[in-house]
Amino acid sequence: MLAIEDLSLHISGFQLRNIRFSVERGDYFVILGASGVGKTLLLEAIAGLRSPQSGKIHLRGRDITTERVQTRNLSIVYQDGGLFPHLSVHDNIAYPLKSRGCKELDGKVNHAALQTGIADKLSRRPDSLSGGEYQRATLARCLAADSDIFLLDEPLSSLDAKSKIELRALLRKLNRGGITMVHVTHDYEEAVSLATKIGIMENGALVHVASPAEIFRHPKSEFIASFVGIKNYFRGTIRAVSGSDLKEFCSNGIKIYCLTEIPAGEVFLMIGPGDIMVSNEAEAGSARNRFRGVIRDMIPAKLGMDLIVDVGVELVATISSDARKSLNLEIGKEIWVSFKASSCRVYA
Amino acid sequence: MISFSREQSALGLVFAFLGGALLLFIIAPIAGIYWDSMGGSMIEAIRSEEVRDSIWLSLWISMAGTLLFSFLAIPLAYLLARRSFPLKGVVNGIIDIPIIIPHSAAGIAVLGVLTRGSLAGRAASAFGLKFVGSPAGIMVAMAFVSIPFLINAARDGFAAVPERLEKIALTLGASPARMFFTVALPLAWRSVLSGLILMWARGMSEFGAVVIVAYNPKTAPVLIYERFTSFGLKYSTPVAALFVTVCLLIFVGLRIVKRKV
Numbered sequence: 062m063l064a065i066e067d068l069s070l071h072i073s074g075f076q077l078r079n080i081r082f083s084v085e086r087g088d089y090f091v092i093l094g095a096s097g098v099g100k101t102l103l104l105e106a107i108a109g110l111r112s113p114q115s116g117k118i119h120l121r122g123r124d125i126t127t128e129r130v131q132t133r134n135l136s137i138v139y140q141d142g143g144l145f146p147h148l149s150v151h152d153n154i155a156y157p158l159k160s161r162g163c164k165e166l167d168g169k170v171n172h173a174a175l176q177t178g179i180a181d182k183l184s185r186r187p188d189s190l191s192g193g194e195y196q197r198a199t200l201a202r203c204l205a206a207d208s209d210i211f212l213l214d215e216p217l218s219s220l221d222a223k224s225k226i227e228l229r230a231l232l233r234k235l236n237r238g239g240i241t242m243v244h245v246t247h248d249y250e251e252a253v254s255l256a257t258k259i260g261i262m263e264n265g266a267l268v269h270v271a272s273p274a275e276i277f278r279h280p281k282s283e284f285i286a287s288f289v290g291i292k293n294y295f296r297g298t299i300r301a302v303s304g305s306d307l308k309e310f311c312s313n314g315i316k317i318y319c320l321t322e323i324p325a326g327e328v329f330l331m332i333g334p335g336d337i338m339v340s341n342e343a344e345a346g347s348a349r350n351r352f353r354g355v356i357r358d359m360i361p362a363k364l365g366m367d368l369i370v371d372v373g374v375e376l377v378a379t380i381s382s383d384a385r386k387s388l389n390l391e392i393g394k395e396i397w398v399s400f401k402a403s404s405c406r407v408y409a
Numbered sequence: 410m411i412s413f414s415r416e417q418s419a420l421g422l423v424f425a426f427l428g429g430a431l432l433l434f435i436i437a438p439i440a441g442i443y444w445d446s447m448g449g450s451m452i453e454a455i456r457s458e459e460v461r462d463s464i465w466l467s468l469w470i471s472m473a474g475t476l477l478f479s480f481l482a483i484p485l486a487y488l489l490a491r492r493s494f495p496l497k498g499v500v501n502g503i504i505d506i507p508i509i510i511p512h513s514a515a516g517i518a519v520l521g522v523l524t525r526g527s528l529a530g531r532a533a534s535a536f537g538l539k540f541v542g543s544p545a546g547i548m549v550a551m552a553f554v555s556i557p558f559l560i561n562a563a564r565d566g567f568a569a570v571p572e573r574l575e576k577i578a579l580t581l582g583a584s585p586a587r588m589f590f591t592v593a594l595p596l597a598w599r600s601v602l603s604g605l606i607l608m609w610a611r612g613m614s615e616f617g618a619v620v621i622v623a624y625n626p627k628t629a630p631v632l633i634y635e636r637f638t639s640f641g642l643k644y645s646t647p648v649a650a651l652f653v654t655v656c657l658l659i660f661v662g663l664r665i666v667k668r669k670v
Contacts, residue, residue: 105576110579110580142574145578157581
């Protein structure tokens with residue numbers, strides 16, 4: 062649906078180098094990178110707000126590299142300040158409709174507002190909206206513009222934790238409804254909770270494009286590994302445990318107990334490699350999760366060593382060289398791993 | 410509430426005294442002309458058709474010039490705020506020239522362009538338009554010295570509009586013209602309005618350039634000058650007091666309107 066071919070763009074202080082990726086209809090493509098690597102520049106180039114020095118942009122099978130902004134039918138959402146402050150929410154949503162000379166404005170505005178849950182705020186001015194409402198109104202305007210690709214530039218960065226969860230759910234809903242998303246962020250939680258495909262951006266280049274699981278479990282470079290900063294990442298479902306404050310997370314036949322306020326449903330779970338204890342015997346203690354597994358690999362890390370332990374799924378545990386010696390660990394050995402329910406991080 | 414030390418309080422008192430002296434410097438002469446115009450001489454000035462005509466002439470010519478030249482000034486201000494182009498610094502400098510040169514010199518410069526011997530003067534004559542000694546000439550002289558106020562205020566206003574909003578408008582299908590009229594101009598409107606008010610006020614109070622281009626018909630500043638040189642302070646002060654009153658009323662009124670925009 063959207064294909065970028067060897068796109069290069071230099072602008073004071075920023076540059077994009079030979080960017081190449083494609084997004085299929087219905088994809089949720091997240092570009093993950095540190096601040097200042099040129100993510101916004103890339104979105105603006107796709108939208109037609111910046112002219113690339115070289116490379117091609119194909120949209121819906123057509124070369125749109127030099128096409129006017131107005132006819133590309135791509136909507137862009139920035140981190141904040143995207144609504145026209147002098148217009149009401151209603152008039153903001155109606156703006157693209159008026160630009161295209163549409164009739165039945167009110168019906169279309171209401172429909173877009175209902176889809177994003179902002180229908181009761183149509184008469185309000187943007188400066189009276191909360192952060193979450195503001196971004197909902199922005200998304201409603203994109204829907205009214207009838208764009209089938211949304212370009213999202215860190216749209217959740219200015220929101221509080223609760224609004225972030227709600228907005229993520231809305232973005233997933235819109236994506237399931239058929240809207241293709243290209244979303245740039247520096248927040249890996251945001252990336253794993255939304256993406257069907259992730260591109261890692263480093264120094265103006267897209268260095269790795271793959272599924273979230275692939276990116277997080279097998280980072281292709283030290284930059285990616287250090288940037289994502291986490292190795293034990295699972296997608297699964299969570300449910301309450303009766304008579305306990307614990308929740309049970311299930312993924313690929315493995316059950317992990319965790320402590321979280323997130324209600325039942327589809328979630329992502331991460332465990333820090335440093336939070337996983339390794340022992341030769343099953344030890345009683347406060348750790349609610351204990352698994353017997355086999356050491357598949359031992360990889361020297363910047364500090365200590367990463368053990369790849371197969372417990373049904375692969376877990377990465379970071380230990381010191383001293384612990385390796387005293388426990389006499391080696392590849393193929395059967396060991397016990399344990400970690401506390403409270404050390405599991407769960408994201409909706 | 411910030412608590413001040415004794416030294417800070419003393420400094421505050423000194424600054425308040427200095428500021429008060431400056432305010433007095435502005436207020437005292439204006440209060441003086443009202444004091445001198447008491448006893449019916451201001452009412453006499455109101456009754457004078459010549460005085461009323463001169464004030465009205467000053468107001469409407471300056472207003473017409475402001476509106477006419479705004480069609481040139483506002484687009485230029487937008488370009489200066491948004492676009493980079495060669496010699497942009499020079500263009501910004503040129504715009505400020507009318508502020509820094511003596512206004513009598515500005516009048517002579519404008520007169521040089523508008524006389525019948527000049528290209529512009531000959532072209533205007535061909536259409537039956539006369540600049541020298543006419544309201545049209547007064548309007549050009551007023552606009553020449555006051556246009557920098559509009560351009561500078563509007564440019565600052567456009568520069569303060571987040572460029573991102575203009576980009577968003579384009580992605581939402583707006584043409585550049587629609588983007589300008591529905592996003593850039595409304596968001597910069599307060600500054601543009603300030604510029605229009607300043608240009609109008611500055612234009613109607615212009616004396617130096619106007620008196621050289623057109624002594625007649627007399628604008629209020631020219632009439633005040635003529636009465637002063639011909640009859641002295643006693644006869645010019647009531648006209649001055651009346652014109653200052655009109656200017657202040659308009660200025661205060663427009664500031665109230667601007668605050669509500």
